[in-house]
Amino acid sequence: MTLPPSPSNSPADADSETAGGPSSRARPFLVAASLSGASDAAWARAAADHVDGAVVGGIALDPASREAARDLVARGRSEFLPAEPIAWIDRQLRALADAPVRSAVNVRSATVEPVRDAAAVCADHGAICEINAHCRQPELRAVGCGEALLANRERLADYVAAAAETGATTGVKVRTEVEGVDLAAVARAVVEAGAEWIHVDAMDSEAVVAEVTAAARSAAAGASASAETDALVSPTIVANNGVRDRETVREYAAYGADAVSVGRPSDDPRVLSRVADAVDAWRDGDLTDGPDGRREVSR
Numbered sequence: 001m002t003l004p005p006s007p008s009n010s011p012a013d014a015d016s017e018t019a020g021g022p023s024s025r026a027r028p029f030l031v032a033a034s035l036s037g038a039s040d041a042a043w044a045r046a047a048a049d050h051v052d053g054a055v056v057g058g059i060a061l062d063p064a065s066r067e068a069a070r071d072l073v074a075r076g077r078s079e080f081l082p083a084e085p086i087a088w089i090d091r092q093l094r095a096l097a098d099a100p101v102r103s104a105v106n107v108r109s110a111t112v113e114p115v116r117d118a119a120a121v122c123a124d125h126g127a128i129c130e131i132n133a134h135c136r137q138p139e140l141r142a143v144g145c146g147e148a149l150l151a152n153r154e155r156l157a158d159y160v161a162a163a164a165e166t167g168a169t170t171g172v173k174v175r176t177e178v179e180g181v182d183l184a185a186v187a188r189a190v191v192e193a194g195a196e197w198i199h200v201d202a203m204d205s206e207a208v209v210a211e212v213t214a215a216a217r218s219a220a221a222g223a224s225a226s227a228e229t230d231a232l233v234s235p236t237i238v239a240n241n242g243v244r245d246r247e248t249v250r251e252y253a254a255y256g257a258d259a260v261s262v263g264r265p266s267d268d269p270r271v272l273s274r275v276a277d278a279v280d281a282w283r284d285g286d287l288t289d290g291p292d293g294r295r296e297v298s299r
Contacts, residue, residue, distance in 0.1 A: 036080070038267070047272060051101060054096075058108050064145075086118060106130045129170050
């Protein structure tokens, strides 16, 4: 899939390839990744000069995840804790309706129904619903949120299916280096459940992006073939962690990612500008073969 267009901005122009079979790839793009307690509509607008998409949140949806978020605040972490989280999502997306970015919302929940409710709001606004299987704080893991979902692929797949059923473009944010987790198997499971976007925090295991990419595309191809459809829907792989410059963009491009995201420096225009320039080069096809045969962004 290409980055799905919004009414005000489409990084995938009309003459670019749409996602399909093995020879079709999403047009590279840049995302501002969510930061707990900081990533709201105002933050997304501030980044809009440089990025193609912005993920607001994460936002805790149900009583268990909200209690965990309150515990995090008590020990000094910044969190969004509005009285009505679904209404908060609606307000943020309304505030971004005319912004030149594709909006997404990162959501946390210990139960499936609030994810469905959040996804329905995302669908109404043409936004991406990104399920958080990423946060590693003990308080969130204890209630079954964040990276705890990586160890329970069936439950995570249920979340994805519930969100996708609303018509929302549905994604999952995951992380590498979680003990006992086969991230390629997770990728297959969520794609089969309807995920069109996998956001990978690579930690210090950047090469895992290639494994996730291969597994996700294989799952999409298998699902499409079994359904006897004409076109294969290829999930978008967004690589995250340490994206700061041309070198890091080049590395993730070499591992097969469709896009990169900037996390902590997403409020730093200098970093965003450097990364945006590198993504522009990638988007324009300014690539060379590296010494190991992988595709790289040329310097």
